[in-house]
Amino acid sequence: MSKATLLLAALLLFPLHSLALERISPEGAPITVYQTDEEFAFVKEMLEMAIIGQGLVITSTLQISDLYQRAAADLGHPESYYERAEAFEFCSIRVSFLMSAADLGNLAVCPLTIAFYQPSGESHVHISYRKQALLGDAAEAEAALHQLLDGIVREALE
Numbered sequence: 001m002s003k004a005t006l007l008l009a010a011l012l013l014f015p016l017h018s019l020a021l022e023r024i025s026p027e028g029a030p031i032t033v034y035q036t037d038e039e040f041a042f043v044k045e046m047l048e049m050a051i052i053g054q055g056l057v058i059t060s061t062l063q064i065s066d067l068y069q070r071a072a073a074d075l076g077h078p079e080s081y082y083e084r085a086e087a088f089e090f091c092s093i094r095v096s097f098l099m100s101a102a103d104l105g106n107l108a109v110c111p112l113t114i115a116f117y118q119p120s121g122e123s124h125v126h127i128s129y130r131k132q133a134l135l136g137d138a139a140e141a142e143a144a145l146h147q148l149l150d151g152i153v154r155e156a157l158e
Contacts, residue, residue: 021157024126032150033128036157040084040118043125043157047116050156051090054148059111060089078120085117095144103136109145114152127153 025033036043051058064085072079089111099106114129129149134142 021154025128030131030133031128032131032153033126034153034157035124035126037123038125038157040116040125043116043127044086046156047088047114047127047152050152051088051114053155054092054152056090056092058088058090062087062089062113064115064117081120083118083120083122085115087113087115089113092148095141095148098141098144099134099138102134102138102141106134106136106138106141109134112145112149114149127157129153
């Protein structure tokens, strides 16, 4: 099934469905974290559709909980802090140009990442992304970057 078909199906199935999304990180924190009661698979699908809906391409899906489970014993940590944890990597060329115009070193910010995870023993799913501090005269680029990331999360789950 194509991604466009998935997006259309979600819009038809959930047009009036109001999803609960609560910000749980303090204002001004370097990482923005939201929490929802929705199922992990649903959150993943809705985030994917919101990213694609912005005309962006997900370049990688990081299987973070799998990595933790493989490495936990070797590092002396609990099996995992997460029931499930993944992250989408993607880039916005529009925002990338704004960042590079402020300072070429801002290229290090790409790709952008939105993580989504269910902590062990919890039913909530969390969605998080980094607030980037950029080099140079980057107020416009920082605002565009925050608007893009926060907009994707809100579009997906509100």
